Amino acid sequence: MSFDRLIEAIQRKRTVAVMGLDPKLESIPGFIKEGRTAADALFEFNKSLIDCSADLIAAVKPQSAFYEIYGHRGIAALEKTIKYAKQAGLYVILDAKRGDIGSTAEAYAQAHLGSGSAGADCITVNPYLGYDGVKPFIDVARREDKALFILVKTSNRSSAEFQDVLAGDKTVYRLVAEKVEAWGAADIGEHGFSRCGAVIGATYPRQLAELREAMPHTFFLIPGYGAQGGTSSDAAYAFKNGSGAVVNSSRGLIYAYMNKGNPLKFNDYTRAAVIEMNEAFAYLFNNNA
Amino acid sequence: MSFDRLIEAIQRKRTVAVMGLDPKLESIPGFIKEGRTAADALFEFNKSLIDCSADLIAAVKPQSAFYEIYGHRGIAALEKTIKYAKQAGLYVILDAKRGDIGSTAEAYAQAHLGSGSAGADCITVNPYLGYDGVKPFIDVARREDKALFILVKTSNRSSAEFQDVLAGDKTVYRLVAEKVEAWGAADIGEHGFSRCGAVIGATYPRQLAELREAMPHTFFLIPGYGAQGGTSSDAAYAFKNGSGAVVNSSRGLIYAYMNKGNPLKFNDYTRAAVIEMNEAFAYLFNNNA
Numbered sequence: 001m002s003f004d005r006l007i008e009a010i011q012r013k014r015t016v017a018v019m020g021l022d023p024k025l026e027s028i029p030g031f032i033k034e035g036r037t038a039a040d041a042l043f044e045f046n047k048s049l050i051d052c053s054a055d056l057i058a059a060v061k062p063q064s065a066f067y068e069i070y071g072h073r074g075i076a077a078l079e080k081t082i083k084y085a086k087q088a089g090l091y092v093i094l095d096a097k098r099g100d101i102g103s104t105a106e107a108y109a110q111a112h113l114g115s116g117s118a119g120a121d122c123i124t125v126n127p128y129l130g131y132d133g134v135k136p137f138i139d140v141a142r143r144e145d146k147a148l149f150i151l152v153k154t155s156n157r158s159s160a161e162f163q164d165v166l167a168g169d170k171t172v173y174r175l176v177a178e179k180v181e182a183w184g185a186a187d188i189g190e191h192g193f194s195r196c197g198a199v200i201g202a203t204y205p206r207q208l209a210e211l212r213e214a215m216p217h218t219f220f221l222i223p224g225y226g227a228q229g230g231t232s233s234d235a236a237y238a239f240k241n242g243s244g245a246v247v248n249s250s251r252g253l254i255y256a257y258m259n260k261g262n263p264l265k266f267n268d269y270t271r272a273a274v275i276e277m278n279e280a281f282a283y284l285f286n287n288n289a
Numbered sequence: 290m291s292f293d294r295l296i297e298a299i300q301r302k303r304t305v306a307v308m309g310l311d312p313k314l315e316s317i318p319g320f321i322k323e324g325r326t327a328a329d330a331l332f333e334f335n336k337s338l339i340d341c342s343a344d345l346i347a348a349v350k351p352q353s354a355f356y357e358i359y360g361h362r363g364i365a366a367l368e369k370t371i372k373y374a375k376q377a378g379l380y381v382i383l384d385a386k387r388g389d390i391g392s393t394a395e396a397y398a399q400a401h402l403g404s405g406s407a408g409a410d411c412i413t414v415n416p417y418l419g420y421d422g423v424k425p426f427i428d429v430a431r432r433e434d435k436a437l438f439i440l441v442k443t444s445n446r447s448s449a450e451f452q453d454v455l456a457g458d459k460t461v462y463r464l465v466a467e468k469v470e471a472w473g474a475a476d477i478g479e480h481g482f483s484r485c486g487a488v489i490g491a492t493y494p495r496q497l498a499e500l501r502e503a504m505p506h507t508f509f510l511i512p513g514y515g516a517q518g519g520t521s522s523d524a525a526y527a528f529k530n531g532s533g534a535v536v537n538s539s540r541g542l543i544y545a546y547m548n549k550g551n552p553l554k555f556n557d558y559t560r561a562a563v564i565e566m567n568e569a570f571a572y573l574f575n576n577n578a
Contacts, residue, residue, distance in 0.1 A: 022393070065389060065396035071407065072365035074400075079360055097389050099415055100354060101445035101512075104311070107354035111363075118360065126388055128417040128440060130447030151417060156390035158419030161468070165461060167454040172461060175454060223390075 001189040002121055002147035003197065003219045006091045007243065010058045014285045015278045018093065018221070019053060020250025021046050021062040021081060027255050029263035039073035042066070046081045049254055050088050052267035056274045059091035059121075061221075061248050079118040092120045093221065097151065098137075099126030105133045109140035113148075122147040124199060124221070127176050134183065138196065142187060147195045147219075150180050152211065155201025155224030173207065174214065181215045191243070193219040200238065202230025202247065208237035212244065220245035225277075226252030232280035242284040249277055290478040291410055291436035292486065292508045295380045296532065299347045303574045304567045307382065307510070308342060309539025310335050310351040310370060316544050318552035328362035331355070335370045338543055339377050341556035345563045348380035348410075350510075350537050368407040381409045382510065386440065387426075388415030394422045398429035402437075411436040413488060413510070416465050423472060427485065431476060436484045436508075439469050441500065444490025444513030462496065463503065470504045480532070482508040489527065491519025491536065497526035501533065509534035514566075515541030521569035531573040538566055 010016055023042045025033070032048070033041045050060065060081075067078035085092050098108040110116075112123045125137050125148050137148045153163055153173040163173040177198065184194025194217045200208055201224035208222070220238045224230040226249040238245035256273035257266035299305055312331045314322070321337070322330045339349065349370075356367035374381050387397040399405075401412045414426050414437045426437045442452055442462040452462040466487065473483025483506045489497055490513035497511070509527045513519040515538040527534035545562035546555035 024396075063389075063393055063396075065387070065393045065400060068400035069396055069403075069405075071368055071400075071405075072361040075364045076361035097415075098354070098386070099388075099417075100352075100386055101443060104352055104354045107313075107352075107358055111354060111357035111360075114358075116358075116360075126386075126415050126417050128388075128415055128451060129443050129445055130450030130452070132445050132447040133443075154390060154418050154422075156418055156421050158421040161419030162417060162461060162465060163419070165454075165456045165464060167456045167461075172451060172454060172456075176451060179450070 002141065002145055002195060003193045004189040004191050005121070006059060006246065007191045007193070009091055010246065013056065013058060015056055015058050016246050016281050016284060017057045017274055017277050018059045018061050018246045018248040019049065019057050019253050019274070020095070020248050021049065021060050021254065022066045022250045023254070024066060027258065029257070029266050031264060037073065039070045039077040042070070042074065043077040043080045047084055048267050049270055050085055050090065052271045053274045054088040054090055056271070056278060057090070058246055059093055060085045061093040061095050063250070064094065064096040082118040082120050086119050091122070093122045093124070093149065094120035095124045097124045097126050099129050099133050101129060102132045102136060106136035109137040113137070113140045113144055113146045115144065122149060122197070124149045124151065126151050127180070131179070131183065138183060141195050147197060149197040149199050149221040150176070152177050152180060152198040153200045153204055153207045155203045155228055155230065159201065174210070177211050177214055181218050184217060188217055193217055193244070197221055199223065202235045203228055205234040205237050208235070212238055212240060222247045225249050236283070239284055247281065253277070291430065291434055291484060292482045293478040293480050294410070295348060295535065296480045296482070298380055299535065302345065302347060304345055304347050305535050305570050305573060306346045306563060306566050307348045307350050307535045307537040308338065308346050308542050308563070309384070309537050310338065310349050310543065311355045311539045312543070313355060316547065318546070318555050320553060326362065328359045328366040331359070331363065332366040332369045336373055337556050338559055339374055339379065341560045342563045343377040343379055345560070345567060346379070347535055348382055349374045350382040350384050352539070353383065353385040371407040371409050375408050380411070382411045382413070382438065383409035384413045386413045386415050388418050388422050390418060391421045391425060395425035398426045402426070402429045402433055402435045404433065411438060411486070413438045413440065415440050416469070420468070420472065427472060430484050436486060438486035438488050438510040439465070441466050441469060441487040442489045442493055442496045444492045444517055444519065448490065463499070466500050466504055470507050473506060477506055482506055486510055488512065491524045492517055494523040494526050497524070501527055501529060511536045514538050525572070528573055536570065542566070
C-alpha cells in the first residue's frame with residue numbers, strides 16, 4: 001500500500017529526505033527564466049532539481065501555493081511536475097493542506113488523488129473541520145491506493161496558538177493525534193503504518209517524541225528541518241527502530257546555490273545539499289545495514 | 290473598504306444572499322454540456338447563473354474544489370467565473386479554505402487576493418496554524434483592499450469534534466472567535482466591521498447568537514442554509530439591527546431546477562429560488578426601509 005512504497009524507497013535509497021518543490025520565481029537562476037514564461041520556468045527548475053537528486057531522495061513535495069500564484073498556467077506546471085517526478089520513480093506528496101465539509105472534501109480528494117488527477121501519491125489535509133472533512137480523503141486514498149498526511153502539530157511559531165490549547169489534561173494537537181491514529185487503524189500496511197499520516201514539525205522535538213509514542217501506526221511527515229531551524233537530532237524523535245517518518249527540506253535544498261557560487265551549476269549545489277542532509281540522517285540506517 | 294462594498298450591495302439590493310458556485314458536471318443541464326469541454330461547461334453554467342440572478346444577490350462564492358477537479362482547465366474556468374462575476378458588479382468570495390505557515394500563506398494570499406490574481410474580493414481561510422498563517426492574508430487584504438472569512442464554527446456535523454472541545458471554560462471555536470475579533474480590530478470600515486470575517490454555520494444557531502455577541506466588529510459568512518438544513522430563523526442570530534452577515538446557498542439555488550421541470554429553463558428556477566430566499570430574509574430589511 002501507498003506508504004509501503006514510500007518506505008521501500010527509503011530503505012532502498014537509504015534516505016528519508018523529501019525535497020520541497022516550492023519554486024519562487026525571484027529565486028530561480030536567471031538562465032532558466034530566460035525566454036520562458038513564469039510557469040514554464042517553474043517546471044524547468046523543478047525538472048532540473050528532480051534530475052539532479054532523484055536517486056538520493058525518497059519523495060518530492062510540491063507546495064501548491066507556489067503554483068497557484070501563476071493561476072491556471074501555474075497549475076499546469078504543477079501537473080507536469082507531478083508527472084515528471086512520478087516518471088523519475090519518486091513518491092509525490094502534494095502539499096495543499098485542503099480541508100472542507102463532506103461534499104466539498106470529496107471534490108478535493110477526487111481533484112488531487114482521484115483517477116483523473118495529475119497523480120500525486122499523497123496529499124496534506126487540515127483537520128479543523130473534523131472527521132467528515134477527512135473521511136472523503138481516506139475513502140479516495142483507499143480506492144486509489146494513496147495516502148494522506150493530516151496536520152497535527154505544525155512547524156511554525158504560532159502553531160501553539162490553537163494546537164497547544166489545553167483541553168482538560170490534553171492539548172488539541174494530542175486530541176487530533178489520537179483521532180488520526182484511530183482513523184487509520186482499519187487499514188495498516190505491511191510495514192505497520194496506516195494511510196493516515198501526520199504532519200509534525202521538526203521545530204517541536206518534545207512533541208515529536210510524545211506523538212511517536214502516541215501514534216505507533218502513523219507515518220510522519222516532518223517539515224521545519226533546515227531553513228526553519230529543525231536539526232537531524234530534533235527529527236530523531238520521529239523515528240522508532242530507524243523508521244516512521246520522512247523529513248522535508250525546501251529552501252535548504254532547492255536554493256542551496258544562493259550566496260554560494262555559480263547559478264549555472266545550481267543543481268550541483270542542490271545535489272551536494274541532499275548528500276549532506278542524507279549524511280545527517282545516516283544514523284537511521286547504520287543499525288539496519 | 291472591502292466589506293463596506295459588500296454591505297452597500299446588501300442595502301441597495303435588499304438581499305443577504307450569496308450564491309455558491311459549486312458546479313458539478315453531473316448536475317449541469319445536458320444542453321449546456323453539449324459540444325463543450327467540462328471546464329467550458331462549468332463556466333457557461335456559472336455565466337447563466339450570474340446572468341439570471343446578479344440583480345438579486347449580494348455576492349457569489351465559487352468553491353475552489355469543484356474547479357480543481359478539472360485541473361488547470363478547471364482553474365481557468367474559475368478565473369473566468371471570477372472575472373465575469375466582477376463585471377456583473379458582484380462581490381466575489383473565493384471559498385478555498387487555505388491555511389499554511391507564514392511564507393506559504395503569503396504565496397496563497399498573493400495567489401488569490403494579489404494584484405496578479407483573478408480578482409476575488411475575499412477568501413476563506415483555515416485558522417488551525419495560528420496567527421502567522423493568517424497574518425499574510427490580512428496584510429495582502431489591507432494592501433489590496435480585500436477581506437477574508439476565517440473558519441470559526443463550520444456548518445458540518447463533525448465540526449464539534451475539535452471546534453467544540455472545551456479548554457477551561459471556553460470552546461476552541463470561541464478561542465478562535467476571540468482571536469479573529471482581535472486580529473481585525475486595527476482596521477474597521479465605515480459600517481463597523483473589520484477585514485477579518487468569520488465563517489459560522491446556520492446549522493448552529495446557538496453558536497451564531499453567542500458569536501454575534503462576542504464578535505461585534507466581525508462580519509459573518511453563513512453557510513449551511515437550505516440544503517444543509519439551516520433556516521432563515523436559524524440564520525437570524527447572525528444579525529444585529531439587520532446587519533452583520535451574508536448567507537450562502539449553493540445546491541438550493543444552482544440546482545433548483547432538478548426534479549422540478551424543464552432543464553432548458555434551469556435559470557428561471559434559480560431566479561425563483563433566489564427570490565424565495567430573499568423573501569425568507571425580508572425581515573432584515575423591513576425595519577430599515
